[in-house]
Amino acid sequence: MTLDKSLPSSASDVFSTWWKQFWGLxxxxxxxxxxxxxxHEILPTRIGLEKRKIVSNNSCELCGFGGESSAHAIFWCPFAQEIWKLLELHFYMSAWAIWKERNKVTHGQHLGQPQQIVNWIDNYYGTVVSAREPKNNSKVVHKDPQEEQRHTILMVDAVVLNNTSSVGLGAIILSEDRRVRVAVCKSLKGAIILSEDRRKFSWITSRDLEFKI
Structure with a gap:
């Protein structure tokens, strides 16, 4: 058996390479x-706090499991399990968010619902990814959030122009207070086809045939 020269020569080299990649994330x-x-099991878990004589009970504050380790807090606690079932995001970011949420109980704050945590992670992950994307020189238009929430009204109409083979189309977009935002009109060829369709429709209705629209 030959040793692959491309592989690290020792376990320490393996970990050194792994940590280098880790810190480069x-x-x-x-x-x-x-x-x-x-x-490295140096998070302030209940087990760690018990060893440092800070607490006398090492049970999980959320589920009561005896011996709250980092693995239990982040993976095996029922609260964490519910979140992992819903998550499809980055591992380390998700683990950090779970730990951050758990600390709210220690500081007397209310614990969020699993779906709320997932939504927060999703938004935060999107913010981080967007911040690292290359920026272009295109002008950013800042819109009034209240204006975006207002309703708009779209009105459309069409007319067949007599003695021609054209159809007139028009559309108007109105703001919620009925002010014209956009108005367009266009002439299209197609009256001949429409006339043919009308003849077919008249033929069907004149014979009392069943049809579906």
């Missing part, structure tokens, strides 16, 4: 630091 450093602390 394009996500916020605070999330990478959280993942690093979780890997």
């Amino acid at each position: 394009k996500i916020p450093k605070k999330i990478l630091h959280f993942a690093w602390r979780g890997f």
